[in-house]
Amino acid sequence: MLKMICLTAAFGLALGSTATAADLTFDGRTARAEPAADGGFVLHTPQGEVHVAAAPMRSQTGSMMFDSLFALAQQELDADRVDAIRDPAFNQGRPVPCNCFQTGERWPYVWTRDVSFAADLALARLDPVRTRQSLQFKLSTARGGHTPGLFVAQDTGSGGSWPISSDRVVWFLAARALLDDPAFAGQTWQALQATLAQDRAAVFDPRIGLYRGETSFLDWREQTYPDWTAKDVRFIGDSFALSTNVLHYQALRLAERLARERGDARVADYAGWADALAVQIDARFWREDAGLYMSYIGEAAHPVPYAKYDLLAISLGVLADVFPADRARRALANYPAVEGGSPVVWPQQAQQPIYHNRAVWPFVSAYSLRAARRLDDAARIQLEIQSLMRGTALAGSNMENYEMRRLAVHVDEGALSGPVVNSPRQLWSVAGYLSMVLEGVFGVEADGSVAPKLPTALVPQLFGKRSSIELDDGKTRYVLKLPRKLDGQLLVAGRTTRRGNTVTVQLVAAPAPGSAEPRSVASASAAAYAPATPTAPNPVKRGRAWSIPFPANHVLWLDGRAVTSASPLTLSDDGHQHCLSLTRRDGPLESLHSPTTCVGLQQRLAGARQWSWTAAAPTRVRIRLRYANPNGPINTGVTAAVKQLVAQCPGQPAQRATVVMPHSVGPRDSTAAEFELPKGRCRFTLEQGFNMSALTHFAQYNGGKGGRDGVLNQAQVSALLIAPIAPAAGDAR
Known part of the structure; x- marks a missing residue:
């Protein structure tokens, strides 16, 4: 294990003394905030000068830098409010009317996971009307009405999108806070029923007890998956990701709640599915030797552990309460830190450029901060506040991501340079910063309750010579007052009083049980690389x-x-x-694991739609299709071919399983289906399935096939591959 580092003493030096609280210095670079005549600020950064207007929400602290960056986040949020969105891959690049939030300066569209995470962090509480409209843009019926229901759109992605990527259920994480609007609540319930039913049929593995699909947000394959997945994403569609399973768990809990409110008989199903999923998440993803939850594990055919860990997944698991308390605390404390903050993945990949690899993403840091508050982890709270302030101040904007050591917007390392893609005022980064101020520093929750958990190490910077700091959100004025004596690691709420629109919290010192310093990843050491x-x-x-x-x-x-x-x-x-x-x-x-090699009996049955096979005795079989899908590139599109494989055997009802044939480079094997077959001759047939090209949402897609030219759910099938397998121990059933 890597050595621990103490960040407490270093923090004050990095951000400046109370006498120079307008300055922030890190990695030899300095930013300075000055007051402006119009009530705003002028921010001097290594990237240039930024004029920050007076904002509707104001903080008054001992740090002019802190106050100016809070105003900057609000200014950038306002810039992300648009009346039309655009993307070259939709509507021929022409504007699409939508009173929405765009994703960022260089991403002027609405993407499901970006807007959902941003909404969950801050947007739902700050602008519920526009947030609902942004989320509604990602809801869709099926074209032609042949598949009833309202569905959440999975955006273009790996291998032709859903179900290789299956984290679209993040939409419901955002919707939870917006159900006070009856019409939107009705839409949410419709979409929840249809989307969960579709995912249960297509991506849930009843033997493993988990949902298949790519890691949420970490969707550039070789940045986090083995390099051999760059040209073959079938493994990703067959594997199981922690973040995606936690998001399904949260969606199931919401379905349980809404079903109970409506007197729907399915409440028991949703509750039972959620309970069982929580058990499997903890059992399957925990790695005791690392004291961490793994980012993903192998497919049902070979469910191996992977020595890959990601901060978003761990943070989401903490916040969903799916981890036992002791493991939750260990996982967050054991997650490594570098000079710039918490990298989004660990360990790093030495031959990959900087993007998810070797990078800090502010919205993930904000989720880590939220999780640290849940666990009273003072060191991690401090680290994430520090990281968010440094990155924004030195860049002069809430950027999409930063190189992890220097928090630079770009580092020149030849072929490994990066971040490869970066955008100013990225929506979820803006939301993450606002969440940091409202919740992370002032402890103001979305319901108006106040529960600050402020590390004592931050007092010199945030309070300076003041005995109190203030937040005015336009409706309520929140005042945090220092105790006479600073003890322990955290300051928490003591006596709270409300007079008119002012809430005053007397902070008191409290211990942070179980808190531990984050581990250090030596930035120049090979120990940081897998x-x-x-x-x-x-x-x-x-x-x-x-x-x-x-x-x-x-x-x-x-x-x-x-x-x-x-x-x-x-x-x-x-x-x-x-x-x-x-x-x-x-x-x-x-x-990471090498490509998988399988040995043993496997029969190849030629044909494209129908096959027969005789079992000499009752047996379990694993079936894949040999196929080619040239309908799009590996990294994007909406035309992953999704089919239903039907097994019809004597004396048994028909069995069905989903098989997926993602975009491919030449012939490949599909995802696997497993069946219990009786003795005798069974017939296998293919039936049509459902992919994202079927959604009306993609009727204006012109970035590839399956959009404006119509629904496309096809692959060139040449054979069925069938192999007897042994019953697996430890099945989730």
Whole structure:
């Protein structure tokens, strides 16, 4: 494990003494705030001079820099309010009328996850009308009405979008705070029923007990997944991501609540599904040796742990209360920190440019701050406030992301330069900053309750010589008063009084039980980087067994479990398919997995729509389709081919399972379906499924196929691949 660092003493030095509270210096760069004659501020940054107008919400603290950056966030939020949005891939780049929030200066459209996370952080409380309108833009019926229901749109993405990416349910995280409007509440209930039913059928794996699909927000494959997924995203669609499962859990809890309010009989289903999902999230993603929850794990065919961790997933899990309290506290405390703050993923990938890799994203820092407040983790609260202030002040804007060590908007490292993409006034960054001020410093929740949890280490900067600091949100004036003596790590609410529109909170010192300093990731050390991903294992068939050699510093994984025997492993042919992969060890760090290699009986049945197979005895089988889907590039589009594979066997009702054939480069294998087959001859057929091109929302899409030219849900199927498999231990059923 990496050594801990103490950030408390360094914080005051980094932000400046009370005498120079208008200054902020970090990494040899300085920003300064000055008052302007119009009641606003002038912000002098390394990027240039920024004029900040007087804002409707005002803070009065001992730091002019803090007060000016709060005003800047409001100014940038106002700039993101638009009456039309545009994107080259929609409506031929022409404006689309929408009184919405656009995603950022360089992203003038509305994207599902961006607006949803931004709404959940701050927008729902600050501008509920425009936030509802932005969310409503992402709701859609199906074209032609052949699939009834109202659905949340999964934006263009990996392999042709949903269900390779399946985090569209983040929409409901945002909707929760906006249900006081009856019409919107009705739409939310409609969309919740239809979207959850569709996801339950298409991406839920009843054996594993989790929802499949890509990590939420971390959607540039090789930045966080093994590099071999760059040209083949099938694995991503078959794997299970922590963040996406936590979002499904939250959506199920909302469905339970709304069903109960409406007297709907499905309340028991939603509650039971949520309860079971919480159990599997904790059981499947926890990694005891790291003291962290993993970002994702392998597919049902090979459910291996991955030594990849992401801050958003852990923060969302803490906030959803799906982690046991002790593990939640350990996970957040164990998540590494660098000079600039908390990187969004860990460990880093040495051969990838800066974007999600080696980067701080302010909206994720804001979720980490929210989670740290939930756990009374003073060190992490301090770290995230520090990071958000530094990044915004030095850039002169709430940027999309920063290089993690320097909080720079761009670092020149040749092919590894980055952040590769960056935008000023990115909506979720703006929302994250506003959340930091309202909740993170003043403790003002969306319902008006006040529960500050302010690290004592921040007092010199935020209070200076003042005995109190104030926030005026236009309706209520909140005053935080210092105690006479500063003890412990946190200041929390003591006596709270309300007189007229003024709420005064007398802060008192309180311990922060279980709080720990974040671990340090040495920025110049190879310890911050995962070892290189190894090549796939190379089994050699010898009679009725395989010999599988592997290097001494590698771990061989068989059917989801680490092999403890020495190299080579001898694996007998038992008539079942078995899957293998390798990881490389370098001290405490482990690489991502190699490509998976499967051995054992697998039959190839030629054909495009119908196949027959005879089982000599009752058996469980895993089936994939051999296909090509040339309907779009690997990284975007809406035409992942989604089909229903139907198994019809003697003496049994028909069994159905979803198979997905994402955009491909040449022939590939589809996602897997598993069936319990009786003895005898079974027939397999393909039925039409549903993909994002079916939504009316994408009728104006011109960035690829399946948009303006009509619904497209096709792939070139050449064979069915069927393999007997052993019953798996530890099924979720």
